[in-house]
Amino acid sequence: MSTPTIDDTATPHSAALDAAESGAVELVTITLRIRRFNPEEHPDAVWVDYQLTVDPKERVLDAINKVKWEQDGTLTYRRSCAHGVCGSDAMRINGKNRLACKTLIKDVNPEKPITIEPIKGLTVLKDLVVDMDPFFQAYRDVMPFLITTGNAPTRERIQSEEDVKRFEDTTKCILCAACTTSCPVFWNDGQYFGPAAIVNAHRFIFDSRDEGAEQRLEILNDREGVWRCRTTFNCTDACPRGIEVTKAIQEVKRALVTRRY
Missing domain, CATH: 1.10.1060.10 (Alpha-helical ferredoxin)
Structure with a gap:
């Protein structure tokens, strides 16, 4: 019995498919423009830019974590479950209220600086942390x-x-x-x-x-x-x-x- 052959020219691989099969990830360089505020140092908030290389399919929270862990450990923000359940990482991203853990970098136009600031209407304590x-x-x-x-029921209340x-x-x-x-x-x-x-x-x-x-x-x-x-x-x-x-x-x-x- 002859061994079957595959004609590679019949369905040529795309570059994206080749990258996927090889496990390669196309990284991009982004700028996070974060509104920083530390009342112990200055009464006014300032915008600070951070450049980093990330996978665009990562979440904004991942990028913020990289800034804190690799560039500036003084950055202050709230996070917990990182899966959109606890709600602790709500912030304004590109002018809209979002959860950083549910927002993908590719969805917030990574070609331009991604602005990050605390939610409005509550007193800012430090950086992205507000008084809740x-x-x-x-x-x-x-x-x-x-x-x-x-009296307390002896069985569950059925609906x-x-x-x-x-x-x-x-x-x-x-x-x-x-x-x-x-x-x-x-x-x-x-x-x-x-x-x-x-x-x-x-x-x-x-x-x-x-x-x-x-x-x-x-x-x-x-x-x-x-x-x-x-x-x-x-x-x-x-x-x-x-x-x-x-x-x-x-x-x-x-x-x-x-x-x-």
């Missing part, structure tokens, strides 16, 4: 937990699929603050609850097992509650979890008017 206390206080104020009366779907979208919040700090109202009004707090109130207001909806609605009926929302959709665009934030806020407004939830 006001954000979490607003979250606590809307009572983000199940409120029931009577239908329809009941769960009513609030399922807003259970995805990871408290990264990307939505709240993309809101122009929040930037200019330090008392506004902000989208994230309202989203977490929505999650329980529309939960059929909960009995605290009226209390939460009264809290959000305050002048700094849902009525401050101007429906710009910035929050929805910024959410890394794809939550329909603006829709949730409108549903809370409707519940306040109709008292139906």
Whole structure:
């Protein structure tokens, strides 16, 4: 039996395929333009450029880590899980709120300097780290937990699929603050609850097992509650979890008017 042969000229390899088969990675040189702030050294923030060579399929967080580990150990930022679950590395990348661990370098135009700065509307403590206390206080104020009366149940509280779907979208919040700090109202009004707090109130207001909806609605009926929302959709665009934030806020407004939830 003759040995079969393969005609290499029939389907010529592309350069990209050759590189993939050989395990080669096409690296690029990028510039990270990071807004630095250290109140112990200077009262004003400054922009500092860092050049590094990276794989464009890496994440922005990977590039920031390289800056800290290889070029400037004083760079300060938050990170934890690095998989888009903890929400701790929310920052403004090229002018938009994003999670650094979910943003690929190739998707933020690596041919130009990639600007990185802290999220807006919260006091900057150092570099990319902001004071999250006001954000979490607003979250606590809307009572983000199940409120029931009577004795503790002896079995789980069963819900239908329809009941769960009513609030399922807003259970995805990871408290990264990307939505709240993309809101122009929040930037200019330090008392506004902000989208994230309202989203977490929505999650329980529309939960059929909960009995605290009226209390939460009264809290959000305050002048700094849902009525401050101007429906710009910035929050929805910024959410890394794809939550329909603006829709949730409108549903809370409707519940306040109709008292139906």
